[in-house]
Amino acid sequence: MTETAHTLDARGLNCPLPILRTKKAIAGLDVGEVLEVTSSDPGSLKDMDSFCSQTGHEMLSSGEVDGDFVFRIRKA
Amino acid sequence: MSASATRLDSESVDMNAWFDQRFDEKMAEREAAHTPSMTIIATKGTMDMAYPPFILASTAAALGWDVAVFFTFYGLNLLKKDLDLKVTPLGNPAMPMKLSQGPAWLKGRELPVPTSVMSLLPGFERMATKMMRKTMDGKGIAPIADLREMCIEAEVKLVACQMTVDLFDYGKEEFIPEIEEWVGAASFLPRAMTADVNLFV
Numbered sequence: 001m002t003e004t005a006h007t008l009d010a011r012g013l014n015c016p017l018p019i020l021r022t023k024k025a026i027a028g029l030d031v032g033e034v035l036e037v038t039s040s041d042p043g044s045l046k047d048m049d050s051f052c053s054q055t056g057h058e059m060l061s062s063g064e065v066d067g068d069f070v071f072r073i074r075k076a
Numbered sequence: 077m078s079a080s081a082t083r084l085d086s087e088s089v090d091m092n093a094w095f096d097q098r099f100d101e102k103m104a105e106r107e108a109a110h111t112p113s114m115t116i117i118a119t120k121g122t123m124d125m126a127y128p129p130f131i132l133a134s135t136a137a138a139l140g141w142d143v144a145v146f147f148t149f150y151g152l153n154l155l156k157k158d159l160d161l162k163v164t165p166l167g168n169p170a171m172p173m174k175l176s177q178g179p180a181w182l183k184g185r186e187l188p189v190p191t192s193v194m195s196l197l198p199g200f201e202r203m204a205t206k207m208m209r210k211t212m213d214g215k216g217i218a219p220i221a222d223l224r225e226m227c228i229e230a231e232v233k234l235v236a237c238q239m240t241v242d243l244f245d246y247g248k249e250e251f252i253p254e255i256e257e258w259v260g261a262a263s264f265l266p267r268a269m270t271a272d273v274n275l276f277v
Contacts, residue, residue, distance in 0.1 A: 054112075
């Protein structure tokens with residue numbers, strides 16, 4: 001099932017902006033909603049994992065798509 | 077061994093197991109309810125050294141931590157309304173001096189002049205600052221003013237050193253109004269004592 005209602009384009013931004021923008025975007029969602037983040041910062045692969053484990057949001061998937069990094073995060 | 081002694085032994089084994097389990101549960105509860113916290117002491121007022129405190133503070137706030145930054149000595153410049161931060165390779169030999177634009181033979185190459193010599197040129201510091209800013213813009217690195225704004229938005233506590241204002245004869249009206257308090261070491265240390273992470277920059 002794909003349930004992407006919200007997207008965030010963080011391409012071109014460097015640490016820590018992808019995390020800060022993600023945090024802001026998630027704050028505007030309801031619990032259970034999913035945010036899809038696209039980033040070009042290779043550091044965000046590990047940073048997004050860490051962000052989720054610290055904040056309790058669920059990382060549904062993460063990976064490289066066409067040279068960018070795409071994360072699907074469900075708000076907890 | 078008598079029968080009663082064996083019973084006592086097995087009771088105390090049960091008791092220990094029960095205690096261990098409760099203890100683990102309580103510790104887990106406590107950990108789950110604990111909000112991590114961090115205090116940073118920011119002592120430098122150059123553009124390059126403004127990044128660590130603001131990046132770490134804004135990121136920690138995004139992770140849900142409580143953060144306070146104590147700005148002292150030159151670090152107080154990071155709280156001025158008019159942020160005019162500079163960077164210089166002088167006394168900082170590890171700083172790469174590369175042109176982000178210009179003729180192909182020069183672009184992206186380390187300038188072949190020692191920084192101690194370069195820095196004698198008038199306007200050198202301004203040029204170095206401009207070069208750094210340009211490189212950062214090209215790489216999607218946020219300006220300090222933006223990171224500071226994000227810290228304020230995320231309710232990072234900005235604490236200023238009272239002694240420094242007196243020392244350098246600063247006027248408090250030169251600083252942003254979001255400063256939570258003007259205090260001394262004795263007010264900051266108790267906060268640092270209970271924080272999980274303490275950093276000095």
